[in-house]
Amino acid sequence: MCRSIKTLRxxxxxxxxxEDEITAAALQYxxxxxxxxxxxxxxxxxxxxxxxxxxxxxxxxLAGLDVRGGPARREPAGR
Incomplete structure (x- = not known):
């Protein structure tokens, strides 16, 4: 796993x-x-x-994940 990509959830x-964090992770990938x-x-x-x-x-x-105990997800930025 690339150590530069951080968990975004x-x-x-x-x-x-x-959106910037998501793009940065995509760039690293x-x-x-x-x-x-x-x-x-x-x-x-x-x-x-x-x-x-x-x-x-x-x-x-990220918008579709159901993270128990975490905040509710909403529509992704730019949608």
Whole structure:
């Protein structure tokens, strides 16, 4: 597991994850999987698209989780 990606759900995070936190986690994931800290210009579009898609999926995941004893989830940011 990439140590740079932090848990984005309660109780690890007292408040709901922000859009910036979700995007940062997605970026760390794409960096880890691709092996690139920053893509070359010819890979920028696919790299950025992957970050956006993973951030979207992460927001949906977090919105759908039922964390017992944690705060109720709401619709993901930007929806």
């Amino acid at each position: 309660p109780p690890a995070l007292p408040e709901e994850a922000t 794409v960096r880890k999987v691709s092996g690139f800290r920053a893509p070359a210009a010819h890979n920028r579009e696919v790299f950025d698209r992957a970050v956006a898609e993973i951030a979207e999926s992460t927001a949906r995941l």
